[in-house]
Amino acid sequence: MTSKAxxxxxxxxxxxxxxxxMFPYTFMPILNAPPANQxxxxxxLLSIVYIVIMCSPILFIANKFRGLTVNEITEVILGKxxxxxxxxxxxxxxxxxxxxCLSMAAIFVKIAIIPETPTWAFIAFAVVPISYATYKGxxxxxxxxxxxxxxxxxxxxxxxxxxxxxxxLKVLQPVFADSTFLDINKGALITSSRxxxxxxxxxxxxxxxxxxxxxxxxxxxLLLYNFFYALILLPTLLVLxxxxxxxxxxxYFVYTRQVHGYDFIEKVQAxxxxxxxxxxxxxxxxxxxxxxxxxxxxxxxxxxxxxxIPFSVLAAVFCLIPAINKADIxxxxxxxxxxxxxxxxxxxxxxxxxxxxxxxxxxxxxxILQYIKQHDLSSQCLLLENFKNDGNK
Amino acid sequence: MSKxxxxxxxxxxxxxxxxxxxxxxxxxxxxxxxSILYDLSPSGETQVMIEVMHPTGEGKKAGGxxxxxxxGDGASAPMPLVFEGKTVAEALRxxxxxxxxxxxxxxxxARIFSEKLCKQGVGPILDFFARDHMTDETPLMVVxxxxxxxxxxxxxxxxxxxxxxxxxxxxxxxxKITCEAVFVTSLQFFKDYYTDGQQPVMGLVxxxxxxxxxxxxxxxxxxxxxxxxxxxxxxxxKLVGYMNGIETRDYNMLTNNFKITAISVxxxxxxxxxxxxxxxxxxxxxxxxxxxxxxxxxKAVLTIIQEYGxxxxxxxxxxxxxxxxxxxxxxxxxxxxxxxxQNEFKSDIFGFGRFFHAQxxxxxxxxxxxxxxxxSKAQISVNVESSIIMEGEIKIPFTMEKKVNDK
Numbered sequence: 001m002t003s004k005a006x007x008x009x010x011x012x013x014x015x016x017x018x019x020x021x022m023f024p025y026t027f028m029p030i031l032n033a034p035p036a037n038q039x040x041x042x043x044x045l046l047s048i049v050y051i052v053i054m055c056s057p058i059l060f061i062a063n064k065f066r067g068l069t070v071n072e073i074t075e076v077i078l079g080k081x082x083x084x085x086x087x088x089x090x091x092x093x094x095x096x097x098x099x100x101c102l103s104m105a106a107i108f109v110k111i112a113i114i115p116e117t118p119t120w121a122f123i124a125f126a127v128v129p130i131s132y133a134t135y136k137g138x139x140x141x142x143x144x145x146x147x148x149x150x151x152x153x154x155x156x157x158x159x160x161x162x163x164x165x166x167x168x169l170k171v172l173q174p175v176f177a178d179s180t181f182l183d184i185n186k187g188a189l190i191t192s193s194r195x196x197x198x199x200x201x202x203x204x205x206x207x208x209x210x211x212x213x214x215x216x217x218x219x220x221x222l223l224l225y226n227f228f229y230a231l232i233l234l235p236t237l238l239v240l241x242x243x244x245x246x247x248x249x250x251x252y253f254v255y256t257r258q259v260h261g262y263d264f265i266e267k268v269q270a271x272x273x274x275x276x277x278x279x280x281x282x283x284x285x286x287x288x289x290x291x292x293x294x295x296x297x298x299x300x301x302x303x304x305x306x307x308x309i310p311f312s313v314l315a316a317v318f319c320l321i322p323a324i325n326k327a328d329i330x331x332x333x334x335x336x337x338x339x340x341x342x343x344x345x346x347x348x349x350x351x352x353x354x355x356x357x358x359x360x361x362x363x364x365x366x367x368i369l370q371y372i373k374q375h376d377l378s379s380q381c382l383l384l385e386n387f388k389n390d391g392n393k
Numbered sequence: 394m395s396k397x398x399x400x401x402x403x404x405x406x407x408x409x410x411x412x413x414x415x416x417x418x419x420x421x422x423x424x425x426x427x428s429i430l431y432d433l434s435p436s437g438e439t440q441v442m443i444e445v446m447h448p449t450g451e452g453k454k455a456g457g458x459x460x461x462x463x464x465g466d467g468a469s470a471p472m473p474l475v476f477e478g479k480t481v482a483e484a485l486r487x488x489x490x491x492x493x494x495x496x497x498x499x500x501x502x503a504r505i506f507s508e509k510l511c512k513q514g515v516g517p518i519l520d521f522f523a524r525d526h527m528t529d530e531t532p533l534m535v536v537x538x539x540x541x542x543x544x545x546x547x548x549x550x551x552x553x554x555x556x557x558x559x560x561x562x563x564x565x566x567x568x569k570i571t572c573e574a575v576f577v578t579s580l581q582f583f584k585d586y587y588t589d590g591q592q593p594v595m596g597l598v599x600x601x602x603x604x605x606x607x608x609x610x611x612x613x614x615x616x617x618x619x620x621x622x623x624x625x626x627x628x629x630x631k632l633v634g635y636m637n638g639i640e641t642r643d644y645n646m647l648t649n650n651f652k653i654t655a656i657s658v659x660x661x662x663x664x665x666x667x668x669x670x671x672x673x674x675x676x677x678x679x680x681x682x683x684x685x686x687x688x689x690x691x692k693a694v695l696t697i698i699q700e701y702g703x704x705x706x707x708x709x710x711x712x713x714x715x716x717x718x719x720x721x722x723x724x725x726x727x728x729x730x731x732x733x734x735q736n737e738f739k740s741d742i743f744g745f746g747r748f749f750h751a752q753x754x755x756x757x758x759x760x761x762x763x764x765x766x767x768x769s770k771a772q773i774s775v776n777v778e779s780s781i782i783m784e785g786e787i788k789i790p791f792t793m794e795k796k797v798n799d800k
Contacts, residue, residue, distance in 0.1 A: 112526050114416035121415065170747065177754030240580070243587035247523075257529050258580055266531075267499065 005139030009212035009220075011146055012204055016221040017228070018149035019283040020197045022101070024232045024252065025152070025276055026108055029194060031237070031246045033187040033336050035179030038172050038242050042179075043187035044233060048226055050192035055218060057351035058198050062205040062214050064358070067372065069206045071297025076368060077354050077361070086350060087298050090199065093346040094291030095311065097196050098284055099318035100333055102126065105280050106319055107330045112250055113273060123319055127312045129281055134288040134308045138207045141285055148278045155275040156231050162259045162268075163235040171238050193340035196287075198347045203290045249327075288312060423497040428532075428557030431481065431518060432507040432542055438477045439510075439518075441484045442543055443496065444556055475543065481521045498525075502557030503533045504579060506595070507542035511625065511632035519586065519630065522579055530580035533560055535596040536625035538635060544600050549616040560596075563621050572645040572654045573638030575624045586630065590746020590757075590764055594644070597623040597635055628740035628765065636733065643723075643730040646672045646691060647743045655698065658719045663701035665715055667781070670694045678749040680756050685771040687745050689727070693779040695719065700790045707788040712781050720777040727775045741768040 007015075023029060030040050030047075065073040070090065075083030105126070106119045114122075133141055176184075205214050236245050236255040245251040253272055260266040292307035301307075319325060332338060358365055424445040432440040476491070478484030485496065504522070506515060522528045537545050546556060553559035564576035577595050585593035599622065603615035622638040636644060645651045651672045657664040671694040679686040697706055697715070704711050734742055746764045750757040760767050 115526060117415035170751070173747075173751035174754040178758075241584040241588055244580075244583050247587070254530070258531070260531075 005137050005142075005207055006209050007138060007142035007204060007207045008209055009217045011142030012200070012208055012212070012217050013221040013224065014145035014149040015142060015204065015282070015286060016197045016200045016218075017225045018145050018152060018279055019200065019286050020195060020225045021149075021152055021156075021228060021232075022276075022279050022283045023194065024229050025272075025279060026104060026250060026252075027334065028233065028236065028245070028251045029334065029336065029339075030187070030191050030229075030233060031242075031251060033190045035183035035187060036246065037178050038174075038237070039176055039179045039184060040187065040237065040242075041172070041230065041233060042176060042184050043191055044226065044229055046184055046188035047191040048222060050188045051195060051198075051222055054192055054195075054348045055198045055201065055222075057348065057355045058202045059215060059218055061351060061354055061358070062201050065369065066205060066214070069293075069297055070203050071294060073202075074354065076365060077358050084298050086354070087294050089346060089350060091291050091294045091298070093196070093199070093343070094287045094294070095314060096342065098287035098291060098311070099315040100339070101280070101284060101287065102315055103319045103324060103330050104334055105284075106325070107327050108250055108253075111327065112253055119325055120320055123316045126281065126284065127316050130284045130288055131308050131312045133281070133285040134292060134312075135305055137304070138204065138289065138293075141282070141289055142204075142207070144285070145282055148282050152275045152279050153228060155271050156228050159256050159259055159268075159272070160231045160235050162261050162265070163239055163255065166258060167235060167238040168241075169238060171241055190336045190340045193344040193348070194336075196343050196347060199290065200286060202351065203293065249331075288315075418495070418497065422494055424492055424494040426496055426498045426501045426557075427555045428503040428505060428560065429498075429501060430505040430507070430537070430542060430545065431510055431515075432475075433509045433513060434477050438479055439481050439484050440475050440477050441481065441488065442475050442546065443488060444546060445492075445496070446500075446555065481518050482525075498528045501528070501532045502555075502561040503535055505535045505537055505542070505545060505556075505598070508536060508538055508632065511536050511595075511627070514630045515627075516630035519583065523583065530578065530583060532557075532579050533564060533596060534577050534579055534582045535560060535598050535621075536632065537598050537600070538625075539598075539600045544617060545598065545619065547616060548600060548619045549603070550619075559619070560598075560621070567621065568652050570653070571638075572642050572651050574622050574641055575645065575650070585744075586627075588744075588747065589761055590741065590748075590750050591744035592629070592740040592742045592765070593627045594742050595625040595627065596621065597625045597641075599623075624742075626734065626738045626740055626742045628738065633738040633740050634733075636730065639726065640730040640733060643727045644743065646693075647674050647676075647689065647727065647731075649674055656719070656723070658715070658722050660701075660704065660715065660718050664699075665697060665701070665704075665706075665718075666699035667695040667715075667719060668698050670696055670782075676745060676748045678745065678752050680749075680753055685749065685767050687748075687771050687773050689773070689775045691723065691727070691775070691777045693719070693723070693777065695779050695781045696783040697781060697785055705789060716779045716781055719779045723777045723779075724775045727777070728773060731773050731775075735769045735771070735773075739765055739769040741765055745771070 030043055033040070033043060035043075061073060061077075065076070068076065071083070071087045074086040077083065078086055102123060106122050109117070109122050110119060133144060201214060201218055208214065208217070232252055236251045239255055239258055240248070240251060245254075248254045253269060253276075256269040256272040257267070259268055288308065288311055289304070292304040292311050295307045295311070296302075296304040323329070424443075426443055427446055428444045430442040432442070434440050476484050476487040478487050488496065506518075510518075522530075539545070548556070550556050550559035551562075553562050563574075567574060568576065575594055575596050577593070582593045582595065585591050599620040600617050601620055602617050622641070624636045624641045624644060625632055626634050626636060642651075642654055642656075651669070653668065653670060655666055655668050657666050671692075673692050675690045675692075677688040677690070679688070695716070700706055704715075706712060706715065731743070734740060741764060745768060746757075746761075749764075750761075
């Protein structure tokens with residue numbers, strides 16, 4: 001396995017928040033989630049509850065098996081074969097997310113920014129830095145997040161403040177009248193299902209320094225994410241209006257195009273792109289890393305590095321398939337009917353199965369965990385073999 | 394050593410990326426659009442006429458080549474030829490048959506529409522604006538109320554060098570002085586078009602012939618000039634009528650877009666001129682036996698700026714009377730304006746539907762589809778409350794002071 005890098009709680013928080021920003025920043029799916037009207041901000045508020053619920057299995061496992069890699073956790077809980085299968089399912093999720101997000105980014109770039117640039121060129125220039133950062137490992141990705149994410153946050157705050165004079169609060173009226181509680185819950189469920197960043201806590205908790213508390217980091221990340229999501233959503237909604245925002249391919253980009261101040265600050269949407277691109281790189285790097293890292297665990301490789309380029313090539317090939325490289329296909333893929341329901345089984349159901357199996361085999365697994373703690377072991381090979389040997393004795 | 398070589402090679406490769414991307418646009422290869430006129434040809438095709446910036450100011454020197462139809466002040470150099478196409482996109486591409494540089498719409502200040510086109514519907518053109526990545530939502534949307542809308546490019550543009558800049562400057566200055574026009578950006582038009590219970594409006598331009606000679610040279614034909622006043626009312630994407638300056642002032646008050654204006658209020662046989670410094674409207678809607686009732690309450694803050702001398706406005710009772718006169722005057726004006734929208738346009742340009750939606754969300758679901766019809770039959774009640782906060786820098790009217798002194 002890869003030699004263990006360490007990341008701080010702040011780095012983990014920045015990773016999760018920065019990666020989560022990219023969906024609202026790119027195409028803001030919450031606008032079209034039920035009830036798809038002026039009450040979407042209520043959906044955002046309620047989604048906090050759903051995210052906590054959906055993340056609880058992952059957090060439970062991450063806390064319980066702290067110090068083990070995600071591959072080790074799955075194999076300890078489910079056994080060797082089922083554990084590898086579960087790990088492989090996670091790999092498929094990361095590959096899908098990597099390819100899907102790369103496709104969405106390519107389509108956005110082609111529609112709104114540089115339409116004459118061929119998709120392959122964009123993908124090639126994106127995949128190289130992504131692969132390089134992935135190659136460098138978790139520590140580098142964590143440090144990268146502490147540079148990129150504050151800059152994204154800074155642009156969000158600036159765009160929010162500069163958009164205030166154009167805000168029309170009447171857009172939010174009537175509040176909770178055109179939608180039912182069920183609609184809001186449906187929207188919150190879909191919005192939180194879409195969040196693949198829950199898995200970051202599962203994979204990266206292994207790299208987290210001992211002093212850091214996973215739950216606290218998660219709560220801070222969740223609040224920060226929702227706060228900044230609100231700073232993205234509200235001005236977009238209040239300046240563009242519900243219908244125009246819903247109809248725009250990239251509502252936040254359209255909003256930033258309206259921002260102007262005094263007589264000289266105008267056409268500042270370039271700042272949006274300037275923050276969006278590294279943010280996207282970070283998100284894709286995370287998927288690439290998590291996929292490669294888990295693959296290396298499945299195949300008992302010393303390092304994830306040998307999987308980095310094949311993983312990127314696979315994703316790039318997927319994006320370049322002519323049948324997929326179309327705006328309507330990508331929109332369907334990213335829609336509420338497809339994307340959340342692909343992600344949901346991997347980010348909630350699979351971890352929930354792990355929790356249930358753990359609870360069934362609690363006694364045995366607790367013994368293993370105690371053994372690990374006593375012997376300060378972290379490698380699965382050592383863990384299982386030593387435990388078996390000790391058991392035989 | 395080999396590692397160093399690799400780093401150097403990497404740096405050289407990275408430098409190659411600094412030259413730019415495939416989609417780069419060099420300013421020297423672009424024509425910066427300042428305003429575009431959209432019209433319909435007699436055969437029903439879309440016509441576009443474009444005003445582009447001439448970076449060298451050649452338009453001024455050459456005059457004849459591009460300045461014939463231009464404002465003639467120099468840098469303004471609208472295209473001498475009008476291009477047509479079945480769609481705007483096609484017409485704009487046809488322009489390249491004459492134009493040696495690529496058009497760049499990112500700095501466009503105004504989208505001007507002919508009456509003919511607006512009556513047919515601007516929806517397909519709006520779709521182009523919203524879809525194309527080089528167009529944005531900041532330009533003003535204006536209708537030219539003239540038989541020959543292309544004449545707008547022959548009009549005087551005041552102190553500005555180009556028509557687009559002129560209209561943009563007007564939007565900055567005019568609103569600080571009077572509220573008898575609307576300056577609607579493309580974004581605002583899109584929003585109103587999309588929003589249920591609100592119909593969009595555009596700015597309105599009239600072209601007036603200049604018959605008076607200012608330089609004493611009678612032989613020199615004077616350029617026509619632009620009057621930017623009133624508004625063009627739409628129902629969905631079609632033009633349904635115009636409002637004059639006074640009606641537009643009321644529109645601005647009702648939609649809370651009011652900044653400042655001066656109103657001459659009849660008082661006895663004379664007038665009292667007041668500056669309306671603030672006017673906020675509060676709209677309350679009711680539904681009684683299928684009949685919609687719209688109650689409008691306007692609160693205005695006034696300052697007296699001119700008085701004819703027949704009354705002593707330094708007295709509180711007189712001030713009260715002036716306020717009363719103003720209230721009645723504005724109330725009747727606003728009622729007339731709303732009636733016009735109800736009876737002539739049958740289009741809720743004031744956005745009362747949005748208030749009804751907010752105040753009666755359940756009922757709104759039932760009547761949303763035919764709101765404009767309901768609006769045209771709605772009962773309107775206007776109540777104006779004004780308060781005069783200042784009477785200017787003198788206490789007793791100027792002429793009255795003289796009479797007092799004479800005695």
